[in-house]
Amino acid sequence: MSTALLTDHYELTMVQAARASGTAERRSVFELFPRRLPEGRRYGVVAGVGRALRAIEEFRFEDADIDFLLTRKIVDDDLAQWLSNYKFSGSIWGYAEGEIYFPGSPLVVVESSFQEAVLLETLLLSIYNHDSAIASAASRMSAMADGRPLIEMGARRTQEYSAVAAARAAYVAGFTSTSNLEAGRRWDIPTSGTAAHSFTLLHDSEEEAFAAQLKTLGESTTLLVDTYDVEEAVRTGVRLTEGRLGAVRLDSGDLAIAAREVRDLLDDLGAEQTRIIVTSDLDEWQIAALRGAPVDGFGVGTSVVTGSGHPTCGFVYKLVSRADSADGELLPVAKKSKNKNTVGGRKYALRRRDERGVAEAEIVGIEAHPTSDGNDRPLHVLLVDNGAVVGQEPTSVGRERHLAARSELPRAALRISKGEAAIPTIMLDDDGQSADNPYVRAPMPAV
Incomplete structure (x- = not known):
């Protein structure tokens, strides 16, 4: 063209x-x-x-x-x-x-x-x-992440072709993957993604939704655990995988407190290797505030694709x-x-x-x-x-x-x-x- x-x-x-x-x-x-x-x-x-x-x-x-x-x-x-x-x-x-x-x-x-x-x-x-x-905004975020992975997931917050360019720029500046498949194809960027709250709501129970996701994607997948009750969701995910669950994702609430509570619960349940991923309108200041929390990775959308102000x-x-x-x-x-x-x-x-x-x-x-x-x-x-x-x-x-x-x-x-x-x-x-x-x-x- x-x-x-x-x-x-x-x-x-x-x-x-x-x-x-x-x-x-x-x-x-x-x-x-x-x-x-x-x-x-x-x-x-x-x-x-x-x-x-x-x-x-x-x-x-x-x-x-x-x-x-x-x-x-x-x-x-x-x-x-x-x-x-x-x-x-x-x-x-x-x-x-x-x-x-x-x-x-x-x-x-x-x-x-x-x-x-x-x-x-x-x-x-x-x-x-x-x-x-x-890239300038993404660099600040990746610096604050201090080596922990960052997923760019802002495609739904900007124009469709701008989203492809934004994913590429964020990757250049230290993000590790993107949710945008066209960016993955066009620029050879790693892509990632699992499920949204709608997938849980589709099923008759959270356990049924988790079981379906685990059957399709395997135990290394990331389960979104805040659709209903976080503690119950974590217990369900650990039980279904016998403690081998790859990761859980938190997308709401006070993320620092929630991450600490979930980490303690995972450890008590014997799932010491299960990682915690957090999302929810993050920016570089929130990522910096979470540096001391037991968070293993971040998903960033709106802030990165708009240059964080x-x-x-x-x-x-x-x-x-x-x-x-x-x-x-x-x-x-x-x-x-x-x-x-x-x-x-x-x-x-x-x-x-x-x-x-x-x-x-x-x-x-x-x-x-x-x-x-x-x-x-x-x-x-x-x-x-x-x-x-x-x-x-x-x-x-x-x-x-x-x-x-x-x-x-x-x-x-x-x-x-x-x-x-x-x-x-x-x-x-x-x-x-x-x-x-x-x-x-x-x-x-x-x-």
Whole structure:
């Protein structure tokens, strides 16, 4: 399916006007970046890279697309002809899937002609803003879970295709599985699920429901034990499995108290190996509050698929350099409007680390690679090389990368209380001198 019309009307009107003025083929560099983190967050997580690369490969204007644009008089014949042969032929560098970001991080750098690059603006922003918001929330939750498994189960709380993307982003940020089968198929994510309260209510008794589930799914299954009386349900599940029940799930009440009571009961009944899974509108604060409770895993829905209060990252896509011709020398350009300034010049980034490997700063070089002191880690990887997508990788690789990048952060970064960015973003000019950084503690502007 073509992704070409997943864009804004004005992208095409800009190209049409630029073609008329003779500037459309000027060599250009666009960057996708955050001016700041969502309020109170100490770091952000890059997600959606793999989805964006797939979307770029599918960015083609098919006959039906061209007909729509001509019928609505959105484009003229000249632009329609050019769009019918569109294929991005430039190069893209960016932070890899699962990487950590901070204010001003140059997450995506797109170099091509103006007309090719500007058409990708809306598509890239929609993918990165959504997926990174989900991953940033999910990372906080997985950090608070402290190694215990997390199931993403928010499909019924968001749009159906957003649910697939959200499941992928949550997995990148440390969740262990999803309830969404399409996410499992499309992105090779482990899936899990057992039964809802309706299954228990369907049967004439809870024992009959449990017996049916155990017969079909085996003793390792998870029984939902709070449809009626929790204690009686736990006793029934243990009795039917002779103490070999895999897990029980609690979905209501004071989960900390209920988990302790159920743990004591399971142990008294000889089911010491039966795990306790909790659900019920969890978020990172509730997960943190349950760290001392005998909970073995968490199921999270609404909070993770809505970014836990921050459903977007506020990323923008701005022209930072352009030439006077298709192959001329790049010249920095920047916005100077009130509260929405940008920094001109193509950016390069690395993560400065101390001798122990702990992150100290985000170093962003303007028009030149910043000098590494030996412990620094380059952040840009080549994603598209002269039109060829080269940065695709299994989703599991992004997940491993995120856990490694998060482990580099100073310990204060993992606090869920509100705070400033965990490390500063330092911008350096092409002489290696500190440059003004308008993204430090800047108010979140309108896009």
